[in-house]
Structure formats: structure tokens, C-alpha cells
Amino acid sequence: MKILLFGMSHRSAPVEVRERYAVEDHSAALEKLVALHEVDEAVLISTCNRVEVVATTRQPDAAILSLFRFFHRELGGDTPIPGGGELDDHVYEYRDRDAVKHIFRVASAIDSMVVGEPQILGQVKDAYRKALESGSCGPVLSRLFQRAFATAKRVKNETRIAHRPVSVARVAVDLARQIFEDLGQKTALMIGAGDMIEASLIALRREGLGHLRVVNRSPERAEALAARFGVSAHGLSELDGLLEESDIVLSCIGGDRAILTRERVAAVLRGRRSRPLFLIDLGVPRNVEPEVHGLDQAFLYDMDDLQEVAMKNEEQRRRESLAGERIIVEEEERFAGWLVALRAVPTIKHLRARAEHVRFSEIERFAQRLDLSPDQREGVELLTRAIVNKLLHPPLARLGAQTDREEGLAVLEEARALFALDDPGAPGAEIDRELQGDAIRRVDLSDWSQDDES
Missing domain, CATH: 3.40.50.720 (NAD(P)-binding Rossmann-like Domain)
Incomplete structure (x- = not known):
């Protein structure tokens, strides 16, 4: 699963372009977004300074193309760009860690035209509420936006980013x-x-x-x-x-x-x-x-006096935004840890299912040969289940404990490799087909490794 952000803002498009793609009916737009085969969850942010879609997907490249077509056809009415040019000239995309960082910066008013302005947080909360009401916002984006709001609160309380007026x-x-x-x-x-x-x-x-x-x-x-x-x-x-x-x-x-x-x-x-x-x-x-x-x-x-004060205040806000950026990095890493933990759940289920399938298959293979009575069969069931649980408990406990740490992703990959969970020829792999779409659905976090550039 990937997190994507696709859109335009005051940094990439002039107002005559942004207003063409502004959204009035959020519910209709969100309904069309989640109807796209490549999009699982979606939140749509539309303000005077930005139009952005945040989505989760398991097909990121195809989803980007679909979101581009959504902007061009559904929002822009399949019409030429005002003043000429192409839509490509005005849009941007972020993936995974970069997408999370961007949302945190937007909610914290660090990416705003006026750094520290208070209106954007309310606008992002409104976009999130509309997505919840429409049913387009699932567990991953819900968690993402809740963390964005917590990040914005920290930036406001721990810096002086909004203390000096700039208008x-x-x-x-x-x-x-x-x-x-x-x-x-x-x-x-x-x-x-x-x-x-x-x-x-x-x-x-x-x-x-x-x-x-x-x-x-x-x-x-x-x-x-x-x-x-x-x-x-x-x-x-x-x-x-x-x-x-x-x-x-x-x-x-x-x-x-x-x-x-x-x-x-x-x-x-x-x-x-x-x-x-x-x-x-x-x-x-x-x-x-x-x-x-x-x-x-x-x-x-007069205006010159006021502009001079405003410019000094804006420079002060920009200095304060550096402290805000440090908070955003901390919160971004915390959210990445949560996603790793989310990925650990299906891995743990997968490992347990594989082990249980091997245990059950071996009992079935030898049960008739041993001519076990019902009571004996029940005793063997209890014994083998206890053995499997005792063997799995230490690695599963360590796996659960490590997922919220910086090395959690590496531990998770190590576990999948050691137990051959991605090997279709490994013992117990026959059960994978029954688990498809549930227990072994993996969250692709390869772009979230700590060596990547934030």
C-alpha cells in the first residue's frame, strides 16, 4: 500500500489556473475518486490556494495516471489551461514519506502563502470531515490526518510561527x-x-x-x-x-x-x-x-511603513518555521513507525497460519497410521499446538516490540526471509491462497527506509 498526494497550489499554479480546478461539491468528487480502481482511500483538499488529493493505493503508477485524468476531466472539464500551457506544468505528486511530510507542512501552515496563517488548519479539518462523511477516508488516511492535526498543534504551541502579523x-x-x-x-x-x-x-x-x-x-x-x-x-x-x-x-x-x-x-x-x-x-x-x-x-x-513591518514579521515567521520543520520530521517518523506496525499484523497472521497449516497437515498425515482414538487425537492436538505456540512466541513477541522502533522495517523483512513467508514453495505455503487479500496483504514500505531522503 502506498500513500500518494497529487495536486496544485499557489507554488505551482497561478490563481486563474487554480480556480478552474477548485471543488465545490466534495461528496460527488470523492465518490468519483474512490470509484477509481486504483484508489482505496481519498481525501480532497480544495482552498483558494490549493487543490490536492491524498490517496492510498496498491498501484501507485496507475493511480497517478488516474488522478491526472481526474483533474483534467472531472475538475477541469477537459478544457484547455487558462493562458495556455499544459496541466503537467502546474501539478506535482508526492509519494509515501514525502506525501506525509507535505500534509504535515500544509496543516501546520508552513507551506502556506502566508506562513503561520491560522485558516488552513480549519480548512484541512473540514476536508477530512467531508471525506469521513462520504466514506472515502479509511483507517490509514484517518490516522494520517489525525497525526497531521496533532503536528499542527505542536508547531503552534512549541514555536512562535503565528505570533507576528504579516498581512x-x-x-x-x-x-x-x-x-x-x-x-x-x-x-x-x-x-x-x-x-x-x-x-x-x-x-x-x-x-x-x-x-x-x-x-x-x-x-x-x-x-x-x-x-x-x-x-x-x-x-x-x-x-x-x-x-x-x-x-x-x-x-x-x-x-x-x-x-x-x-x-x-x-x-x-x-x-x-x-x-x-x-x-x-x-x-x-x-x-x-x-x-x-x-x-x-x-x-x-503609511503603506511603506506597514509593509516594512510585515516583511520583518514574515522573516521572523520563516525562522520559526525551521523549528516547525523539526517537529514535522519527528511526527513523520512516528507515523512511519505506525505503518510498519500495521504491516506487522498481516505478517504475524501469515506466520501463525503457515505454522498451523504445517501442524495440522502433519497430524492428518500420521493420524490414520497411528490409529489414534478420539481422546488420543485430542491429546496430540493439544500437544502440537502448545509446541508451535512456544516456538513462535519469542520471535512474534520481538516482532511486535520492534515495529515502533527505527529498525522495525528491517526486523520485519528479516522475519519474512527467515520463515520464507514470500516463498511459494516453502512448507505451509498452500494456505497462502486462502489468506490472499487478508492476512498476507503487505504494506509496501520500501520507500520508507531511514536511509531515504526525507
């Missing part, structure tokens, strides 16, 4: 919190109604800001945005009065001239009686005149 909106709100400490009693004024203002609204709400207001040239757009967040909407004619009542001002509104001049802000500050005013200029061109910097009690940050 401009989040940096702005973080700076406001540093100036005012408690935002619960503060009032914010949002000038504009675009995406940047909306992102800032979300961030301020999360910080528990007391009062929020939206002002815009178009009252209709201000009202639409304000209605979504349950705040008040205003027109630009009310701007001066609103400025005087506000502690935090975020501005991102179109225009070729600054809407907040030095004179206007100076007048507002006089009305505020020395209470500080925090101004965040998210506009390009700038919405606030740079001369506002020189006013007492006016704290002005």
Missing part, C-alpha cells in the same frame, strides 16, 4: 493595539469600502474593538459593508465630526489628492483636547498628507 491589515491592527493597549473602549473610523477596509474590519472585530464606523463617497457601498458587520455607515460630509470622535482612523479611498490634510487633522486634534489619534494610511496614492507626521499626538503609518 498589512493585521499589522495595522497590531500597531493600534500597541499604542492603545485596550481596544475595547476605543472607536475606529474606516474611510473607504474596499477589500483592504473589509480585511481591517475583520481584524479589528477579532481584537474586540468597542465601536466601528464606515464612511465612503458612495453611501450605498458604505451601507452595504456596514450592514455585514453591524456597524454604522456615513457619507463624507460627516467626516470631520467622525474624525474628532475616533481614536483609530484607517483610510483606503480612491482619489488623486489626500483627503486628510495637515490642516484638517490639526483642527481635529484641537477638538480632541490632546487625546492621541492613530492614523493608518492604506491608500495608494496616499490618503493622508505626510506632513501630519509632525503634529503632536498624531501617529501616522
Whole structure:
């Protein structure tokens, strides 16, 4: 059994390609995936930054081809790639250890466009839940994703990967919190109604800001945005009065001239009686005149200031991600140990079945010659079964104990070789046909040896 991952992300495909393959109906897509002859289990992750299928298979090469066709026909509608090119140019595949490592990195937000962003873990959990509900997620992928969630928790708790904001909106709100400490009693004024203002609204709400207001040239757009967040909407004619009542001002509104001049802000500050005013200029061109910097009690940050802070924070997050990578390696090895243990179960069953078949065959061969009574036959059965159990107990006990250790795979292979479990001519091999598909179904872990590159 192999673990495969096939897909595309922000690292391999632009947004116009990713959106073509985005999945809305997970249940239908998962049903088609597990209907593929080569796929045993499947989980489908579809977010704005990635579309990936995680699958288990016993035919990895054939499964990769099937997953490629699934992307091309089922997700992409058998249509040309936007902007030209081929699907091959934008997809990637990982197998076994590399696939596990990738899932752990995705869940831990190390592979995200914004390192440490919190949304991806919830999106991966949602993908896992949908796979469980559809019945496409079996025991191996269930274990894999449970370990991915545990890994993400460790990365979050044992590193500072998510402690510094890296989006401009989040940096702005973080700076406001540093100036005012408690935002619960503060009032914010949002000038504009675009995406940047909306992102800032979300961030301020999360910080528990007391009062929020939206002002815009178009009252209709201000009202639409304000209605979504349950705040008040205003027109630009009310701007001066609103400025005087506000502690935090975020501005991102179109225009070729600054809407907040030095004179206007100076007048507002006089009305505020020395209470500080925090101004965040998210506009390009700038919405606030740079001369506002020189006013007492006016704290002005523009896009360049915020981008500089964001870049420093992102670099800090990337340094923290190195610690996260070490955690991922530890958890990856733990999961590999579990897979080796999973493989040990059919090996143990196989060895017991072979031994029992030899024991029973030999009794049958000599029973008539010895002319045993029923009581004698029962005694021979008990005696020979006890001998077999005593002989098998030490190697089976050692086999079970070693499977969660680094050398577990080598011990498992040694056991199969010593007892000739893969030799169809060995004594007791006749029973193998009856066990086919159950006790001797082997998990192919040759790519998981500790000498392989992680």
C-alpha cells in the first residue's frame, strides 16, 4: 500500500489556473475518486490556494495516471489551461514519506502563502470531515490526518510561527493595539469600502474593538459593508465630526489628492483636547498628507511603513518555521513507525497460519497410521499446538516490540526471509491462497527506509 498526494497550489499554479480546478461539491468528487480502481482511500483538499488529493493505493503508477485524468476531466472539464500551457506544468505528486511530510507542512501552515496563517488548519479539518462523511477516508488516511492535526498543534504551541502579523491589515491592527493597549473602549473610523477596509474590519472585530464606523463617497457601498458587520455607515460630509470622535482612523479611498490634510487633522486634534489619534494610511496614492507626521499626538503609518513591518514579521515567521520543520520530521517518523506496525499484523497472521497449516497437515498425515482414538487425537492436538505456540512466541513477541522502533522495517523483512513467508514453495505455503487479500496483504514500505531522503 502506498500513500500518494497529487495536486496544485499557489507554488505551482497561478490563481486563474487554480480556480478552474477548485471543488465545490466534495461528496460527488470523492465518490468519483474512490470509484477509481486504483484508489482505496481519498481525501480532497480544495482552498483558494490549493487543490490536492491524498490517496492510498496498491498501484501507485496507475493511480497517478488516474488522478491526472481526474483533474483534467472531472475538475477541469477537459478544457484547455487558462493562458495556455499544459496541466503537467502546474501539478506535482508526492509519494509515501514525502506525501506525509507535505500534509504535515500544509496543516501546520508552513507551506502556506502566508506562513503561520491560522485558516488552513480549519480548512484541512473540514476536508477530512467531508471525506469521513462520504466514506472515502479509511483507517490509514484517518490516522494520517489525525497525526497531521496533532503536528499542527505542536508547531503552534512549541514555536512562535503565528505570533507576528504579516498581512498589512493585521499589522495595522497590531500597531493600534500597541499604542492603545485596550481596544475595547476605543472607536475606529474606516474611510473607504474596499477589500483592504473589509480585511481591517475583520481584524479589528477579532481584537474586540468597542465601536466601528464606515464612511465612503458612495453611501450605498458604505451601507452595504456596514450592514455585514453591524456597524454604522456615513457619507463624507460627516467626516470631520467622525474624525474628532475616533481614536483609530484607517483610510483606503480612491482619489488623486489626500483627503486628510495637515490642516484638517490639526483642527481635529484641537477638538480632541490632546487625546492621541492613530492614523493608518492604506491608500495608494496616499490618503493622508505626510506632513501630519509632525503634529503632536498624531501617529501616522503609511503603506511603506506597514509593509516594512510585515516583511520583518514574515522573516521572523520563516525562522520559526525551521523549528516547525523539526517537529514535522519527528511526527513523520512516528507515523512511519505506525505503518510498519500495521504491516506487522498481516505478517504475524501469515506466520501463525503457515505454522498451523504445517501442524495440522502433519497430524492428518500420521493420524490414520497411528490409529489414534478420539481422546488420543485430542491429546496430540493439544500437544502440537502448545509446541508451535512456544516456538513462535519469542520471535512474534520481538516482532511486535520492534515495529515502533527505527529498525522495525528491517526486523520485519528479516522475519519474512527467515520463515520464507514470500516463498511459494516453502512448507505451509498452500494456505497462502486462502489468506490472499487478508492476512498476507503487505504494506509496501520500501520507500520508507531511514536511509531515504526525507
